[in-house]
Amino acid sequence: MANYTTVKELTHFIGGEQVPGTSGRFSDVYNPASGEVIGRVPLASVAEVQNAIQKAKEAFPAWRDLSVSKRADIVLKFRNLLSANTEKVVELICTESGKTREDALGEITRGLESVDLAIGVPHLMKGEYSVNVGGGINAYSAKYPLGVVAAIAPFNFPIMVPLAQTSMAVAVGNAVILKASERVPMTALYISELWKQAGLPDGIWSVVNGDKDAVNELLQNPAVEAISFVGSTPVARYIYETSAKHGKRVVALGGGKNNMVVMPDADLEQVVNAFISAGYGAASQRCMAISTLMTVGSETAERLIPILKEKISALKVGHFQDGADFGPVISLQAKQSILNSIEKGEAEGAKLVIDGRNEEITNNSKGFFLAPTLFDHVKPGMEIYEQEIFGPVRNVVRVETLEEAIHLINQHELGNGVTIFTNDGLAARKFTTEIDVGMVGVNVPIPIPVGYHNFAGFKDSRFGDGQMFGPDQVRFYTKSKMISERWIAPSENNNLSFAFPSN
Numbered sequence: 001m002a003n004y005t006t007v008k009e010l011t012h013f014i015g016g017e018q019v020p021g022t023s024g025r026f027s028d029v030y031n032p033a034s035g036e037v038i039g040r041v042p043l044a045s046v047a048e049v050q051n052a053i054q055k056a057k058e059a060f061p062a063w064r065d066l067s068v069s070k071r072a073d074i075v076l077k078f079r080n081l082l083s084a085n086t087e088k089v090v091e092l093i094c095t096e097s098g099k100t101r102e103d104a105l106g107e108i109t110r111g112l113e114s115v116d117l118a119i120g121v122p123h124l125m126k127g128e129y130s131v132n133v134g135g136g137i138n139a140y141s142a143k144y145p146l147g148v149v150a151a152i153a154p155f156n157f158p159i160m161v162p163l164a165q166t167s168m169a170v171a172v173g174n175a176v177i178l179k180a181s182e183r184v185p186m187t188a189l190y191i192s193e194l195w196k197q198a199g200l201p202d203g204i205w206s207v208v209n210g211d212k213d214a215v216n217e218l219l220q221n222p223a224v225e226a227i228s229f230v231g232s233t234p235v236a237r238y239i240y241e242t243s244a245k246h247g248k249r250v251v252a253l254g255g256g257k258n259n260m261v262v263m264p265d266a267d268l269e270q271v272v273n274a275f276i277s278a279g280y281g282a283a284s285q286r287c288m289a290i291s292t293l294m295t296v297g298s299e300t301a302e303r304l305i306p307i308l309k310e311k312i313s314a315l316k317v318g319h320f321q322d323g324a325d326f327g328p329v330i331s332l333q334a335k336q337s338i339l340n341s342i343e344k345g346e347a348e349g350a351k352l353v354i355d356g357r358n359e360e361i362t363n364n365s366k367g368f369f370l371a372p373t374l375f376d377h378v379k380p381g382m383e384i385y386e387q388e389i390f391g392p393v394r395n396v397v398r399v400e401t402l403e404e405a406i407h408l409i410n411q412h413e414l415g416n417g418v419t420i421f422t423n424d425g426l427a428a429r430k431f432t433t434e435i436d437v438g439m440v441g442v443n444v445p446i447p448i449p450v451g452y453h454n455f456a457g458f459k460d461s462r463f464g465d466g467q468m469f470g471p472d473q474v475r476f477y478t479k480s481k482m483i484s485e486r487w488i489a490p491s492e493n494n495n496l497s498f499a500f501p502s503n
């Protein structure tokens with residue numbers, strides 16, 4: 001039980017200032033590495049969300065009308081402040097999410113790519129122009145911001161995902177409301193102060209903390225034009241359906257169950273290192289984590305398993321200050337649900353190669369630590385094959401041919417990322433052509449695109465027609481007008497005509 005006299009009470013950030021919660025509802029924020037409550041985050045009421053929307057609505061016209069280069073200048077200042085305060089951001093991420101320092105630094109670097117792209121907004125806002133399309137008419141397209149837009153973020157990237165969801169939205173001239181994850185609200189509140197220092201007008205950036213009550217108001221309020229969501233698949237589906245029902249533009253990214261396919265000719269040393277880092281990094285709490293090593297050919301798994309066993313057993317799980325390979329999972333509930341998955345996998349007949357439940361850190365730490373687990377002989381239909389496990393439990397699935405690998409992966413309902421390890425260019429070409437997954441790698445551990453390319457999965461890993469990161473953000477957060485313009489002298493022919501206009 002937390003001692004609420006010493007635990008920090010957090011706020012919202014609305015209208016350019018930190019605002020205490022008034023709903024009377026709070027959620028505990030933990031340091032997952034110590035298991036201690038470190039803060040209480042207010043859960044916004046409908047009225048508090050409406051207040052943030054109203055402030056955003058009022059601030060929007062002046063921000064839209066500011067020249068695009070002045071907006072870009074504020075984004076650049078924000079970028080520089082973020083860089084200058086990297087250490088503070090690392091500390092916040094590590095404290096509230098349990099990530100290692102190295103991992104937090106990586107996340108910040110990837111998040112900055114989205115800000116960098118947004119600094120180039122003057123170029124990205126340019127439209128198209130055609131001279132004299134007929135009858136002295138010039139035709140051009142022009143992009144305009146939407147108005148008030150909202151982003152709803154997951155816990156596992158406290159800064160990278162919010163930056164990817166919001167940087168371009170701000171730069172193109174919208175007023176943005178971020179509903180941060182109630183499990184990691186401190187990083188989002190901190191960057192609000194940096195936006196303010198950068199000169200962003202009050203009301204253009206708000207953080208509303210909360211749970212589904214706050215989210216539902218954002219989805220239903222007519223003043224909110226677009227919703228960007230990143231989180232688990234069931235919630236992503238709900239967000240998509242509810243936002244669409246209320247006439248909003250929406251993109252909702254969901255979970256992943258990502259395979260690393262290993263051909264018999266692959267360099268096994270490379271495969272082992274890639275699988276372990278992409279599979280277990282961040283305690284496997286990444287939507288692009290590799291969940292499954294899919295070995296092709298009867299010998300491949302036999303050769304890999306002993307090396308994997310040795311290397312995975314030597315991984316160091318612990319606190320970010322102790323040079324750990326990865327840290328805890330986000331909560332006690334998450335830990336329990338991952339332990340349940342291990343039991344389920346055993347009961348369904350998968351073979352445990354490494355059992356993380358036996359380890360001291362899993363059993364005797366106050367933090368939410370789990371040592372790594374590896375299953376072999378995992379098969380379709382087993383829960384551990386079908387469901388995303390957001391914790392360090394990974395699978396080996398054995399198949400005989402590349403065709404079988406492609407078939408299995410294409411049958412799965414999630415399609416976020418996938419990668420193949422091979423030295424055979426033809427196999428790689430067949431794989432990249434036929435695989436039904438949004439982000440595909442060849443001999444790379446995690447095929448996450450850099451921030452200036454678009455990012456999105458297929459199937460139930462994404463709902464709605466939009467992508468994250470990358471230039472698609474400009475399309476998603478603007479509306480395009482097509483303008484046909486003619487200036488004619490009074491003497492020029494302008495007869496009445498009932499024919500459909502043609503040139």
Ligand code: NAD
Binds near residue numbers: 152179182
């Ligand atoms: P989550 O779905 O539990 O929560 C995401 C957000 O939705 C949070 O802000 C939360 O407050 C809100 N939310 C939760 N339940 C809700 C409900 N019933 N109604 C309305 N809002 C609700 O996800 P999480 O546990 O924070 O994040 C982990 C998940 O996110 C994993 O499944 C992971 O794969 C996925 N993820 C996907 C991507 C991607 O790019 N595809 C990136 C990061 C994380």
